[in-house]
Amino acid sequence: MAVSDALRSTAAVTTKDPAPDKPPNKIRQALPQYAAVSPFFILFAIFGAFPVFFSVWLSFHAWDGIGTMKWVGLEQYSYLLTDPTFWKSITNTLLIWVLSTVPMLLLALVIANALHNATRFRSFYRIAYFIPNITSVVAVTMVFGSIFSNNFGLLNAFLQSIGLDKIEWLSQPWGIKVAIATIVAWRWTGYNAIIFLAGLQAISSDIYEAAKVDGASPSQTFWRITVPLLRPVILFTAVTSTIGGLQIFTESQVLFGSSGAIGGPGDGGLTIVSYLYDNAFGSNQFGYGAAIGWALFILIVLFSIINWRLIGGNDDERITKRAARRVQRRIAAEQVAADNAAKEHADAH
Secondary structure, three states, X not given: OHHHHHXXXXXXXXXXXXXXXXXXXXXXXXXXXXXXXXXHHHHHHHHHHHHHHHHHHHOOEEOOOOOOOEEOOOHXXXXXXXXXXXXXXXXXXXXXXXXXXXXXXHHHHHHHHHHHHOOOOHHHHHHHHHHHHHOOHHHHHHHHHHHOOOOOXXXXXXXXXXXXXXXXXXXXXXXXXXXXXXXHHHHXXXXXXXXXXXXXXXXXXXXXXXXXXXXXXXXXXXXXXXXXXXHHHHHHHHHHHHHHXXXXXXXXXXXXXXXXXXXXXXXXXXXXXXXXXXHHHHOOOHHHHHHHHHHHHHHHHHHHXXXXXXXXXXXXXXXXXXHHXXXXXXXXXXXXXXXXXXXXXXXXX
């Protein structure tokens, strides 16, 4: 009897469901993946995140780069608002940005449209227009410096060959701005043209065929079909061109860096980044340089928002507002017509 009880208990133990396995540790399983991507995050934290946060902290201190840091609070920013040289650098940067960005985007759009309709040597033209973007900025600036040279420049030689007086491009504030804007436009026009070309190739050909059947002219097709459909691409190029245009530095540094005045005669080429560089690494005022950098960041954000509101935005919201305005105009017109009819009826009786 005892043997049978022991056998039954043994069978019960053997038939009992085994204990569930312990769930695997997800963190331990993911350790190899985290280890594989950790070098990027470590390098980003050291060379990316830390400098950004340190610059914020530095902007509230006066520091020459060697001695102890002195807390000054908002004094750097309050002085920044009353610094005439800083405001002059903003004015110069905005003027150079307008002189370079507006013609550059218009010319890039025209070039992209021509490349899109080209039938021969299309790849050659794409490469040719993109080469200036990958050329060294220093080399390009030196070449254009010789072109705009006051005494022996190719541009002045051309002006004199057609009977005009030479212009001291690199000695007058407006000439300096034109020279820098030309360098920027020459370098980035091809890049933006390739971006526009990619957007043009994404537009269905059926739309153009329908417009052609409806009798739309090439200009009407371009302005009423191509440009509206390219609005996201135009927004991208406008924002990136704004960010790059407000950070101009190399051109003025190469042209005038060895002359003692980083902005050239009359500070005509003094940009925001040039002024930041001069204060931080020329005068060893690293705190004030950090404050200028964050002021530039705010300016870039502000202009990016303006570009977004003017060019981009919510398409559904735009369509809704446009339809609402159309309905309001129709209601107003019907109300005016009804009032006029009632007045005429009253006058007749």
